[in-house]
Every structure is written in structure tokens, then in C-alpha cells.
Amino acid sequence: MLTRLAPENEAELTDLLERCHAAARDNSVPGKDSLPEGFSGTIGHFPVYFPEEIAHAGGLLPVNILGGGNKLELKHADARMGSFVCSICRSTTELGLNGTLQDLTGFVTHPICDAAKHLAGIWSRNLPEQLAQILYLPQNVNSRGATRYIAAEYQRLRADLERKVGHVISDEALRRSIRIYNENRRLLRELYAIRRDEPWKVSCAESYLLMRAGTRMPREEHNAILDQAIDLIRHRSLPAQDKPRVVFLGGFCEQPPLEMLETIDDACFVVDDDLLVGLRWFTQDVPESGDPVWALAESFVERSAASPVQHDERKTKEGYLMEMMRSSKADAAILTAAKFCEPGLDEQLAWSKHLDQAGIQYLVLEFEEKMTSFEQMAMQVETFAESLLFALA
């Protein structure tokens, strides 16, 4: 186990956050020579959820492919993707075509939406040497055969990765990875608990950066960072400010620019969100004993979060929004959607109609990962926050 570092000062946390920020700005993936110890390659995976443990256990570093952010210039993708496709798909294509992701061993996408499914075809046509595929996670988790089917799909993936790395991925290695990832998810739950209980201690943008750092480094290393950061955050002595408590939704796939999150932080306490929800997909620990593949498959069905791109009869979209608001004691919601993201836009409307009925205030924002100007958004958020404070006074 790690030794908990004593909190030193704010500067230490700032340094840590700066490291995370640098990692978030870097779209490249480690090549053969720069891989962390114990890894022989990388598996890039598209949002939302991917069973990273399987790749991790095989010595393939899981790398979340999260688009190109707002610094990437598209030179190839515009000619290869229809003009009505969301930014993350376009920029991911660009990163594939411009060579940034050429060192990936494989690239896996999911049936979250049709644009995302097409990435597997684009990859296989342009980067044929990589293992490009769709992991068919089911949209029907309510049928009795779901766990068995997912387990079979994971075994298929496991066999494909074994062929790629040239050795067996043992159950023991898988159980070890599950333990490491359980620890990671526990730390993220802790971080979110601070957001909920003492939101003045850590902003949404800071927590996002800390979380995002895990998307391209071994989870062992990320656990150490989180452990250290949480300790520092807990001992932070920042005054509680007068800001409304809001939840942020719509960040489950395409990434809102950091500046957008900072803009919201300036006016509100974001006490819960769905940013990078795939990293927190399991709401409880995955069983660490028994058949590890079954444990992962069963967790997908029985102990998972919710998103606009996963159908589950047990979790209505309004239901999980209201539960999120209730458990985080939020006053209002910020409902966002990425431009051209069909599932996100559909959900945004459903949520807003529901909040209308429930008499809960909300703000609707549309974003694109590539946006660079936030003045107008800042004004909207400030006005919203003021009206909330006025209503709550």
C-alpha cells in the first residue's frame, strides 16, 4: 500500500494538477520505447465504457481516446467524415490519419451510437495493422442471457488480445487488475464525495483533471496520484463561498473543454457530474474472487452507472438525473450536449422537460470540444447562478 503523504501546501497540489493538465493536453500515445514498465503495447478505446482490466492484465496499456480537444487542427478528417458528425469522432479520425495514434496496438469502439460504430470501419481501412474492432456491449442488459453474452464477448476480446501479445492472460492476472481498478474506483468515489460534501475544496475542473490523468497511465500510478491529491484536498483550507449547487450532465462522451468547466466553476459548485463516467461505470467493487471475466460481465449488468447511450429498463434517464440531484443535494442542473450528438441532444430535451414538470431550475448549454470562446457562456452561467441564488435566498 502507499504511504499517505502529509499535506504540505497548496503548491504541491498545484504541481500535481499541472502534471495532470499536461497529460490531458497530450494526445499522443506512448510508442514501444516509452511504454511504462510491464506493458508491451497500448489499447486505445473510445468512450463510454471499456473493460480495461482485460487489456491491463495482458500488459497492454489502456488509453482512453478522448478526441483532440480545442488545439487540434483538422487537416484530413473533414474530407473523410460527413459534416454532421460530432467533433470527437472527427478529431479521433484526424488523430488516426495524422499519425498521432499510429503506435496503438489496437483501437476498440462500442455501439454507443452510429457515429462511434463507424470508427471501427474507418480504422480498419486506414490503419489496417492495428486490431480495430467494435466491442458489442449489449443495449439490452435486462434479458436473462445478458451476463452470459457479455462474458462470451469479453472472452473473445481476451483471446484477440492474447494473440496480439503472444501469451495467455491468466485469471490470476485479471484478478490482480480488478483489484487495482477497484482501488481506483474507490478513490474516485472518495473524490466525488468531497465534491458533494465540501465542494469548496475541489472544483469540477480540478477533479476532472485528476480523473482524466488516469486515462493514459497505468492505474497503479494513477492510484498513487489520486491518493496524494485527495489527502492534499482534504487538508485544503479554502473558505466556503456563496454559490449554488448544481449537477453537470452531458459529458459522458465528447469532452467539454476545460475552460468550459472552469467557467461553470466560477459561478457554481458542481456537486456531481457525468464526466468520464466510463471510468466510474461500476458503482461498487467488482468481485475479486471467482471467475474474473464473469465478475466483470456481471458488474456491467448489476452494478453499473447510467448514461444516455445505455438502455436499461431499470434506470430511466429522468430517474438517474433526479437521483444524482437528490444524493448530491443539488439546487439545479446544467444540461449540456455536444453538437451533433444525437443521444445527448435527445436526452437534454427529455431532462429539461422533466425538470420543467418538477419545477427545478436548469440551464441548457451546447458545446463542442473544439470551442475556444467562452465569454457568452460565462454570461449565461453567471445569470443563471445569480437567479438561483436569488431564488434560494
Next chain:
Amino acid sequence: MTTEILEAAPAGTVAAADFDPRVEGQRLIKDWYAGLAEAPRRGQHVANVFVMGNAVEILRAFDFQLVFPEINSLQTGVRKASGEYIRLSEDYGMSPDVCSYVKADVGLMLKENEHPVGRIPKAHLAIASNMCSTFIKWAEIWERWLKVPTFVLDLPGQRATNWRVRPGDAQHAADSRWVEAQFRDLIEKCEKITGKRFDIDRLAEVEERVNQMVFHWNNVMALNRMCPAPYNAMLDGLTYIGIMNVYRGAPEGVEFMRRLERQLKAKVARGEGRVAEERFRLLFSGTPCYVSMRRLVELFETWGGVFAYSDYLTFAAGGMDAGELVYDTSRPLESLAEITALAAQRGLSNQFFAHERLEQQIRDYAVDGIVFHGIKSCRFVSSGMADTRDYLNKRLAVPSLYIESDLIDPRYWSDAQIKNRVDAFFEALNQRGVPPPGDRKTIAAEAGRAA
């Protein structure tokens, strides 16, 4: 599909001796809509289904009346009423950037189900598959607004390029098991909703009729490998596939397909083509633009260009276009799962690994060029299209054209721009030169034999 069905038949097409598929198709679709309006009075249960991945065989065994919301939406386009329905939904708050079929349907709900062709009954059950992800979001709207119980049928597709799944292999067995488990749940759900016991013999009867329809359907498609092509896959083909979907497993569907095949065979024997002088054989990739359908076809046919094939004919029937996909009616449920798993993969492959299927279709139909039609609001057909085109251009050097509009949103049809592009495409084809008609007959026939 079914564009022509509710429009007047165009002038100048080849007269059919005893069977006019256009007229007959029109009658069948009218009957179907009349049946929908009657369903509540008859106390019949109603199910909303999509054209891809819909378990129609099971629903028919329970006597469900079928509503195809996609067809309702496209019919608003054919009837030039889609603009109004779309506007209603956008006023309600729907984004301009989502599928226009969904928006037309939300407009329909806002108009209390008053459709240009009549009143659409409220569903007792909705089945959405994951074949197009938008189906699921669409069904969630019904679930929320209309409280319609929804069943999402999850059909695993092609995972990677060069994916070969053969009946009975381990992968197919795993996928079929999953589909069968879902069918068993669906059957329970249907039993609860209808209060009827599931009758496996009824399922076998329906399957037998689907087998017959698919048999004729495959022959119909193969007939267009002949030169001249007896029908336009993008225009006439839509009527045919409309019947394939709406009457799948119904006696009227079998009869239509049987007579259609006979009529087309006679046409081929007489050497009649869809266009008076077939100069270019084309492949259409994507979905049509229903608001400007006739115009789109006219732009090509005035140059002597005929669509010998359209990939729409494969994926819009959920992939049931392959001769080997025949139900074994001695084990109706297991076979339904096995064939559904295979058919869904075919249907999905058409989009997500489109280059593989298009390469095959280019050869099978001996086409001179491909027309890609990007649809603004349909990411299912459009997202990978430009890249597929680039890939095929580099590999096969088949001339291609890319145009963009929408399914039913009239705001995205730009006539002058599309005409310019079509004209330029044909001028390039002309310059390139095509084989003389005599040779082409041989090419197409050989391609047909080889397949």
C-alpha cells in the same frame, strides 16, 4: 421505401402485362394503413417496429398489427408534409441536428397521431433494435411520452474487418444463444400484453412464408444483374422493399414477391430495361431523399443512368437478402435466433464495414460508378461514407459521386447544386467511356452466375 406507392405512377415506364408492381404495391400499402386505422376497433394489439431487427415473425405469431414509424415518417416526406411535422417538433424543442424521421414522428405525436394517410393507432408494445442506435432513443421517447412498453433487441454485428462468421461456428453459436434468450423474454412479454399463449406452429407458418418471400426477393435482386436492368433499384426497389418489410411473413407478401419475380423475368426475356437506353449502370449507397425522390432519379435517368443496385435494399430489410438465410421450420425458435443473428450482421456490415460489401456489389452488378448519398440527419448511413468512398477510389478506381441532402427535411435539398454535381459526374463517365451494350450484357450475366 414505398415512395412510389402513394404517389401517382409516373409516365413513360414500361407497361407490365398482367401485374403492375407499382399499382399492386400502392394497393397493399393502402390496405395496410386502413388496417392500422381499424386496429383499435377490432381490439387488435399494435406494435411499433423498425425495419431492421424487429422480430416481426414473433409479433405476427401473436397477431400484432404492425406500425412502422420510419415508413410513417418517410410518407410525410413523400406527401410533402414533412416540413410541417419537423417544424412542430423543433418548436417543441427538438434539435435541428437529430434524425428527421424521429422529428417527423414527434410532430405526429404532437398532432395527436393524425398522419396524412390516416390515424395511426397507439402501440401496446415497441421493439427497438440496436441496429441503428437512434432506434433506441426513438423508442425511449415513446416509452416516456406514451408509456409504451419497450423491448430493445440487441443484435451483435460484425466486430472487425474480414469477420467471417459461419452458421454453427462458436461465434455464431454464442451470438445466437444471446438472441434466443432475448426472444424468449420477448415472447413472455407478448404473452402478458396480449393474454395469448405463444403458438410455435404459428411461428413456423410465418417463417415458411418469410422463406418464400426471401427466395423470390433474392431472385428479384439477381435479375437486376442483367443488362439492361429491368428496374431501378433506388426507385422501384423502394416499393419492393416496402412490401418486404410491411408484409414480411404475410400471405400477401409472398404473392407480391412471386408475381414480381415473374413479371421481371418476363421483362428480362423481352430485353426491356427500366430506361429506354441504358448507358450507365450505377450503385446507390445510402438512403434516398424522399421529398425529392422523383427529381433525384430523373437527374440520373436523363443521362441513361440506372441504379442496378442499392445497398439500401440489403440493410433496410435487416440483412435478409442472402439466399442461405433460410429458416429451419422444424426448430422455429432456435432457427429464428440463428438466422436473425446472421442477418443482423449482414445488415450492420453494410454500414459499419461498408467497403467490404460495396466491393462485392460493384462486381455483382457490373456497375460503372457509385453514387453516395450522405444524409444530414442519419449518422447510421453517413458517418463512414466519405472515408469508404476514398478507400474504394484508391483500390478499385470506380468513379463515384458524393451528394448530400436529407431523408425528408426539405431544407437540405439544393437542386441546382446537386444537378451540377450529377451532370459533372456523367460528363466524366462519358469521357471515360463504357463498354458497348453487347459486352455489358455478358459482364452482368457472368457476374450473376459467378455470385
